[in-house]
Amino acid sequence: MVVLNKIYTKTGDKGTTxxxxxxxxxxxxxxVNAYGTSDELNAFVGVARLAAEGAMDDQLARIQNDLFDLGADLCRPDLAKDADAEFPPLRMAESQVKRLESEIDAMNSVLTPLRSFVLPGGSALSAHLHVCRTVARRAERLSTDLASHAEVNPHVITYLNRLSDWFFVAARIANENGEKDVLWVPGANR
Known part of the structure; x- marks a missing residue:
């Protein structure tokens, strides 16, 4: 159980955490950069939820909870010591990745295949979801960088990769199932 009765502790005043x-x-x-960026992403998902309704809002709520799980996973190194820990650390699981894949497949099934790249925009929700997509990609880059020299649960990286795809497809859904997508026109302003 988490108890937060004092918000400032002064333990980070010298630049450590x-x-x-x-x-x-x-x-x-x-x-810290990797899990801090997942926290930033979670805040952007909260903003996107202001424009979401129904099933989309429910899915985004689950993603927010997953992102807290992901941050908890990233902030706890030493995967090999998990079995010996007094309190087993929370780790991302394959089932969370599979849920995203299932949701992507369901959303994608109603979309027309793209013939051009999509520019971020259209509806307010779509624009917010595109911001989430780009921050998810940054979180993924930071996590893969961390994994190049430290232990990282591979489900973290897979989840972030699928999550950015989820945001892309959801942004198209938020644009009236892709009908209001803003398409890139190469060289249009020459």
């Missing part, structure tokens, strides 16, 4: 295992690292550490 604690990871989930208690280790202190610089606030600009690659691991």
């Amino acid at each position: 604690a990871l989930g295992n208690g280790d202190r690292v610089a606030k600009h550490d690659a691991r």
Whole structure:
């Protein structure tokens, strides 16, 4: 259980922060950048939800919860020590990736195949989802960079990869099932 009765602790005043295992690292550490960007993404999903309704809002709510799981996973290094931990750390699971894939497939089934790249925009919800897509890609890049020199649960990276795809397809759904997509016209303004 989480209890937050004091918000400022002053423990980070010298530029360090604690990871989930208690280790202190610089606030600009690659691991902190990765889970910090997933937190930023979660905030953008919250903004997108202001324009979402029904099933889309429900799906975005699940994604927000997943992103907290993902941040908890990233902030806890030492995957090999999970079995020995007094409190087993929360880790992303394949089932979360599979759920995204299922939702992508369902949304994509009602869309016309694209004949051009899509520019971010159309409806307000679509524009917000495109912002989420780009921040998800940045979180993925930071997580793969972290994984190049530290242990990262592979489901984290797979989830972020699918999530950016999810946001792309959902942005098309938010544009009246792709009918109001803003398409790129190469060289249109020469």
